[in-house]
Amino acid sequence: xxxxxxxxxxxxxxxxxDAVEEVQEFRGxxxxxxxxxxxxxxxxxxxxxxxxxxxxIVDICADDMLPDYPRFAVNYQIRSMDNNGEFxxxxxxxxxxxxxxxxxxxxNVGGWLEVEVYDLMGITFQGNxxxxxxxxxxxxxxxxxxxDYPLGYEEVQFSFNWEAIQEKKPYAGxxxxxxxx
Amino acid sequence: xxxxxxxxxxxxxxxxxxxxxxxxTGMEISNEENMLLSMGxxxxxxxxxxxxxxxxxxxxIINLAPDIGFLHTGIxxxxxxxxxxxxxxxxxxxxxxxxxxxxxxxxLAVEKLLGIEAPPRAQAIRMILAEMARIGSHLVWLGxxxxxxxxxxxxxxxxREREYILDVFEMCAGQRMMVSYFRPGxxxxxxxxxxxxxxxxxxxxxxxxxxxxxGLLKNNPLWxxxxxDVGVISKEDAISWGLTGASLRxxxxxxxxxxxxxxxxxxxxxxxxPVRTEGDVYARYACRMDEMKESLRIIRQALDKLPDGPxxxxxxKVVPPPRSELGxxxxxxxxxxKIWTEGFKAPKGFVKQSIESPRGEFMCYLRGDGGSxxxxxxxxxxxxxxxxxxxxxxxNLYVADLVAIIGSVDIVLGEIDR
Numbered sequence: 001x002x003x004x005x006x007x008x009x010x011x012x013x014x015x016x017x018d019a020v021e022e023v024q025e026f027r028g029x030x031x032x033x034x035x036x037x038x039x040x041x042x043x044x045x046x047x048x049x050x051x052x053x054x055x056x057i058v059d060i061c062a063d064d065m066l067p068d069y070p071r072f073a074v075n076y077q078i079r080s081m082d083n084n085g086e087f088x089x090x091x092x093x094x095x096x097x098x099x100x101x102x103x104x105x106x107x108n109v110g111g112w113l114e115v116e117v118y119d120l121m122g123i124t125f126q127g128n129x130x131x132x133x134x135x136x137x138x139x140x141x142x143x144x145x146x147x148d149y150p151l152g153y154e155e156v157q158f159s160f161n162w163e164a165i166q167e168k169k170p171y172a173g174x175x176x177x178x179x180x181x
Numbered sequence: 182x183x184x185x186x187x188x189x190x191x192x193x194x195x196x197x198x199x200x201x202x203x204x205x206t207g208m209e210i211s212n213e214e215n216m217l218l219s220m221g222x223x224x225x226x227x228x229x230x231x232x233x234x235x236x237x238x239x240x241x242i243i244n245l246a247p248d249i250g251f252l253h254t255g256i257x258x259x260x261x262x263x264x265x266x267x268x269x270x271x272x273x274x275x276x277x278x279x280x281x282x283x284x285x286x287x288x289l290a291v292e293k294l295l296g297i298e299a300p301p302r303a304q305a306i307r308m309i310l311a312e313m314a315r316i317g318s319h320l321v322w323l324g325x326x327x328x329x330x331x332x333x334x335x336x337x338x339x340x341r342e343r344e345y346i347l348d349v350f351e352m353c354a355g356q357r358m359m360v361s362y363f364r365p366g367x368x369x370x371x372x373x374x375x376x377x378x379x380x381x382x383x384x385x386x387x388x389x390x391x392x393x394x395x396g397l398l399k400n401n402p403l404w405x406x407x408x409x410d411v412g413v414i415s416k417e418d419a420i421s422w423g424l425t426g427a428s429l430r431x432x433x434x435x436x437x438x439x440x441x442x443x444x445x446x447x448x449x450x451x452x453x454x455p456v457r458t459e460g461d462v463y464a465r466y467a468c469r470m471d472e473m474k475e476s477l478r479i480i481r482q483a484l485d486k487l488p489d490g491p492x493x494x495x496x497x498k499v500v501p502p503p504r505s506e507l508g509x510x511x512x513x514x515x516x517x518x519k520i521w522t523e524g525f526k527a528p529k530g531f532v533k534q535s536i537e538s539p540r541g542e543f544m545c546y547l548r549g550d551g552g553s554x555x556x557x558x559x560x561x562x563x564x565x566x567x568x569x570x571x572x573x574x575x576x577n578l579y580v581a582d583l584v585a586i587i588g589s590v591d592i593v594l595g596e597i598d599r
Contacts, residue, residue: 059561109423112569135250
């Protein structure tokens with residue numbers, strides 16, 4: 001771990017002793033797993049802290065961990081340009097309809113990055129009013145980057161057999177999944 | 182106003198409110214009297230299939246929202262169904278103006294996940310080709326953005342020189358644009374012997390050509406009138422809006438990933454990072470022009486120090502054995518078979534790799550689950566993030582300035598939508 005990583009971990013652990021669940025290091029990258037409720041507060045702290053000065057958010061990216069639960073992981077890649085260091089905040093989201101709070105008020109581009117996550121992975125961000133279909137048409141059903149979203153090889157549905165095929169599809173959204181568990 | 186629209190099997194009435202929502206951008210309209218103009222997706226100055234919803238008061242832009250997705254091909258999803266090696270070809274198709282950079286970002290992420298490194302010769306060749314891709318991409322940017330502002334001859338000159346770069350790519354990879362030349366662990370194969378003379382020739386004629394382009398534009402009063410003090414964004418705003426690349430360096434930040442977190446040996450070459458403080462269209466133009474000269478310097482040094490040796494990692498679990506070994510070694514046959522049928526397995530874990538692509542920071546997030554296919558690939562593409570700041574830059578300007586701004590941010594729609 002670099003000095004910057006140690007400083008970040010120390011500061012976050014001090015300010016939010018209950019929020020940090022795990023600190024991982026893999027291939028020289030520092031990942032801090034935190035609980036979902038405190039993501040916004042931690043982001044605000046690292047951004048406003050004069051020593052850390054994390055003024056740049058590189059990316060927000062969601063990951064579907066199926067078959068593991070909690071299912072969704074959201075990664076915030078955060079950078080301090082002056083310290084030339086970066087780290088990853090990782091949080092797990094159980095219910096995609098109640099995702100973490102938006103970070104659009106901390107970094108302007110945050111809201112824009114969240115729209116992409118919403119469109120393709122279906123995680124909503126509390127307080128982000130601009131969530132919409134970005135890449136896909138407005139009437140698209142489903143979120144393609146989820147693991148239970150099929151990648152082709154589906155039976156073609158016609159009006160006479162729509163219901164029958166719909167019944168045996170390998171996925172049927174969250175309800176079917178919940179039944180299986 | 183009500184409009185009748187066919188939605189599924191029901192016919193319904195749309196209110197003005199719903200119609201605005203259906204316009205697909207979620208933009209707030211400040212004044213009902215203002216005109217809403219849909220610019221694109223077939224508009225030539227939007228550099229691809231970008232649609233901008235512009236709210237105009239007279240000819241002044243009050244508000245603007247980008248609408249994207251016309252080129253969405255689900256590359257991230259598709260890559261999850263392919264092995265690491267096969268998924269590589271999809272990265273070419275994102276930023277089709279600099280496929281070498283995309284290859285590089287993805288390949289470095291795979292190597293980081295596997296914990297291997299390509300040999301020095303491969304790294305040096307990667308550096309030369311990545312910098313040539315940068316010049317080639319900047320040439321397209323220069324040509325098209327000058328064309329948007331009615332300077333047509335620049336476009337023709339730029340594409341002439343880009344053709345030479347593509348010829349060099351074809352010489353190495355057998356492909357002009359969709360190269361897939363960098364592979365996990367090294368390169369597809371070593372460069373041919375004509376490669377070095379060809380790059381030498383490129384280094385010989387290119388500085389004069391760059392001077393030519395500058396002669397056409399740098400002090401051209403029409404060019405200056407269209408670019409100076411247009412689309413200004415401050416350093417703080419640029420950072421907060423996630424701008425990277427020359428668009429950020431035009432606003433006074435010297436952030437360059439080749440300096441900050443060097444990869445493929447950028448720490449061993451000398452180059453400067455061009456920075457301008459004005460933050461307008463001209464500053465971004467000047468930064469990119471200087472970047473081309475710096476790229477030539479990098480290529481010169483990399484070519485002089487080009488080491489001999491293998492171009493592929495010796496790790497047989499990742500890199501297939503040379504063809505010649507297949508006749509004599511049983512192990513080589515097994516490795517060959519395993520790699521080409523099921524691919525190499527990556528450990529559990531996730532990594533990210535950022536590189537400085539011609540457009541800005543290109544980041545690849547990669548998660549392996551122990552299998553031979555990536556469990557999740559995500560690209561943070563510079564065009565996608567840079568697009569978000571166009572509304573900020575173009576507030577209270579004219580439509581003609583918007584054309585200049587889109588050109589100066591240098592977006593590629595294949596990369597935005599991916």
